[in-house]
Amino acid sequence: MKSPIHLNALRALEASARHQSFSAAAAELHVTPAAVGQLVRTLEEWLGTPLFHRATSGRVRLVPTEAAERALPDIRAGFDRLTLGLERLKEGSTSGVLTVAVSPAFAAKWLLPRIESFQTAWPDTDVRLDTNLKSVDFVAQRIDIGVRYGAGSWPGLTADKLMDEEVYPVCSPKLLHEHRRLEKPHDLARETLIHDLSMDSHTGFPTWDMWLRRAGVTDVATTRGMKINNSAAVLQAAIDGQGVALARSVMARDDLASGRLVRLFSEIAFASPLAYYVVYRAECSSLPRLLAFRDWLLGEAVT
Incomplete structure (x- = not known):
């Protein structure tokens, strides 16, 4: 009844x-x-x-x-x-909220300057950014999709490579002009080194020690200098002329293009052992707005 x-x-x-x-x-x-x-x-x-x-x-x-x-x-x-x-x-639709987990630095330096093009293409999807220095629980915190930097393996998540990365020293044009002595890597011994500690506990995260070994330099002390646990703040310190930073290419791209930073010693190539990945739960992989955002990220990475 x-x-x-x-x-x-x-x-x-x-x-x-x-x-x-x-x-x-x-x-x-x-x-x-x-x-x-x-x-x-x-x-x-x-x-x-x-x-x-x-x-x-x-x-x-x-x-x-x-x-x-x-x-x-x-x-x-x-x-x-x-x-x-x-x-x-x-x-089942593209409308609604899409929660995206990214680090504060990645949001500031890469995602936010580009996000308008996604919002123009998908106006019914409201993007909510969850910025956190630590990895988040996608289920408990109801995260739809994210971008992580690492070796490409996270339990419970599908990972699609977004971008590889190169690492190199950068400084402000003013510092380079005033000092006029940064002609070879050994000259770094006279400069303040800015260290990125944002992923200090992760094996393989590029450091000044690693870059200097690649450059064949052994007489630069890497225990001194300025230490910052945010990649965006590392670049800002370099822009402000506070020293020479070891930059991650994805983070520094726009600052180099605008002339706020200058790359040093471009003849020395050093690829990071880590990369950026788009991550999401496999059971959510067919959701239209998730797929739209993933494909947009992959497209932006190659432009």
């Missing part, structure tokens, strides 16, 4: 039981207390049994009956499933 009880009556029951009040339930549901009370009474009439006792010790409270207490866990679970189902329906 089909139940005549509307879902609104079950919502009124659940909210009233949780708040122990028709008034508080009404405020949550954006209706009047009289409307909540009527919905609950309709449900009680259909069942032929009361669902609340009125407790009058102190203030008046609604106390669910034993029958209501037994049913409430299943009712709440049902609403949770309905909410999940609606989210699944939303995922």
Whole structure:
């Protein structure tokens, strides 16, 4: 037999039981207390049994009956499933929110200067950036897609390579002009070195020691200098003339193109052992807005 009880009556029951009040339930549901009370009474009439006792010790409270207490866990679970189902329906379109996890430096130096072209192409997708220096839990924090820097393997995530990276020294044009002595890598011994510690604990992250070994330099002390745990701030310190930074090419691209930074010793090539990857959960790989953003990222990487 089909139940005549509307879902609104079950919502009124659940909210009233949780708040122990028709008034508080009404405020949550954006209706009047009289409307909540009527919905609950309709449900009680259909069942032929009361669902609340009125407790009058102190203030008046609604106390669910034993029958209501037994049913409430299943009712709440049902609403949770309905909410999940609606989210699944939303995922099937390009409209809605797309949550993207990136580091603060990658957002500032690469993603944000380019994001307008994605928003123009996909105006119904609202991009929400989650910027964090640490890796996030995609399931717990409801992340759709992200960009990570590393060796390409993260448990539970599919990783598509986005960009390789080169590492090289950079400084401001003013510093280069004033000093006029940065002609060979050995000249770095007289300069303040700016160190990037944003991924200091990761094996393989490029350091001044690694670059200087590639350049064949052994007389430059790398224990001194300025140490910063944000790649964007490393470049800003170099732009401000505070020293010579070991730049990551993806981060420094726009600053070099604009002339804010100058690359030094371009004859020495040093490819980073790490790269940028687009990452997402395999079970979400067919979602239209995720695919649209992934393909846009891959396209931007080659332009």
